[in-house]
Amino acid sequence: MKALIVEDEELMRELVASVLSREFEFEQIDEAANGEDGLVHFEANDYDFVILDLMLPNLDGLSLARRFLQDQPNVRILALSSECDDYTVRVVYDSGILGFVHKQEMGLETLFEAINEVSAGHVYYSTNAQKILTGMWENPQAYYKVLSDREFQIVRAIAQGRDNDSIGEELGISAFTVRRHKHNAMKKLEVNDEASLLRFALQTGIVKHKGGLDWTDVAHRKQ
Template identity: 35%
Template sequence: MKSIVIIDDHPAICIAIRSTLEKSGEFKVVLESDNGIDALEYLRKNDVDLVILDLELPRLDGFEIMKRIRAAELSTKVLFLSAKNENIYAIRALKSGAHGFIGKGKNMNDIFQAVKMVLSGYSFFPESIMQGLADGKKEKSTPVFKSLSNRELMIARLLADGQSNLEIGLALSISNKTVSTYKIRIFQKLNINSIIELASHVKENDFN
């Protein structure tokens, strides 16, 4: 039986996924966690076949969790599950080393099939993304936003949503000073001077 960890801060989603996977008799959800820090501690101590990982989480975002999984050389496979724009984030998930990406808008059977494919040794990403890569198309992102790192992109979205440096720092477990440094870097890369301009950029490029 394959072991699975779900990292998502929406209890209803965790319950639905657990029920769907365990009903098949093929999978066992060994941990549900609403934050990456606790989940990473578990993963370092236990062999897990698959992590189902949300992008937006308290304390550590999904990309940072993925980065730490790779840094620790853990053998677990990772399937991103997100409500965010797949044309933007699926390609970043692929480049981060994930084995798949599926939208939260999909039904439970689709998620079940994604899990089966990833655990069978295949990758599972939106067909449009894979076809675009096969055709040599570039990432669907403006050159300006493409220059942002995954962490910068996540912080840019939080800033555009109206969250303060303090709120972002508490949510991501980083200092207020670190958030300020990211903010300066983001503004420089995007050549903007205000949160209003940032919010406009995020909306225009559908990064929500």
């Protein structure tokens, strides 16, 4: 089996490479420090297993994973992330990535277990991420279950500080229609004002605090 590590933190990359080479029987282990280099490696090799950080320079890990899965649907991907919120876990789950580990809980035992499971084709989510998934599945009012795609787009845009006119122009609808969708979304989410809507968006990861991931190209999807 061939493995690729895409991680911009050198110490983390070395740790993962050490575990792969010491504990597993990979015939080839390659490393990349950013998304663009990771893509170059992937296009030149036939990898069975990829470990990638979601917060990469040049090309984010989620976009990279989608490229990998589009080119090679059977590749097994384990994502690492310093962020673990509803939105991040949800888009990773929807993307086809098999495994997700929150870096704050990534000891050697967790890393070994995650690699062992995902490289074998099994799904693995670390404890914090699994709790989020379970909570979302069990909560009938989870945002992705109650909001339409259009309502989600508008909630996200409002939380990013956009006004009704600019949102309407981008989506090809009137400002009145934007207001109507906003009203419906706020009613479904049981929030009374835009400040509460922003808090909700930050808490769930729909938008990120400054410096965090903000995948504006990720479409809202429901199961």
